[in-house]
Amino acid sequence: MGNYIKPLSAGVALIASDSTWIEGKAIQQLQTTAELDGMCRVVGLPDLHPGRGYPVGAAFFSVGRFYP
Numbered sequence: 561m562g563n564y565i566k567p568l569s570a571g572v573a574l575i576a577s578d579s580t581w582i583e584g585k586a587i588q589q590l591q592t593t594a595e596l597d598g599m600c601r602v603v604g605l606p607d608l609h610p611g612r613g614y615p616v617g618a619a620f621f622s623v624g625r626f627y628p
Contacts, residue, residue, distance in 0.1 A: 569594070574604040582608050589615040598625035 566574045568587065572594045576582060586608045593614050594602045599622045607617035620627060 568604075571599070571601050572603075573601075574608070576604070576606045576608070580606050583610055585610040586615045586617075589613070590618060593618070593620065596622070596625075596627065598622040599627075 564575055564577050566576070568574055569591065572591060574582070574587070574590075582604070586604065589610055590602055590604050590608065593599065599620065601621040603619045604615065605617045605619065609616050
């Protein structure tokens with residue numbers, strides 16, 4: 561088993577194998593979400609896909625703000 565946690569940038573990671581197909585739009589939305597005020601860490605999961613502005617299939621950790 562390899563390491564499937566791939567850092568994409570500061571505070572952004574993706575958990576998926578090399579064979580998992582992830583849409584580029586979902587990665588863009590993940591990066592954009594990471595720039596929200598108070599956002600500390602965002603992680604895309606193997607089922608990551610684009611949503612209506614924000615990605616679906618991800619976990620978000622923020623401090624001082626709640627993003628539903």
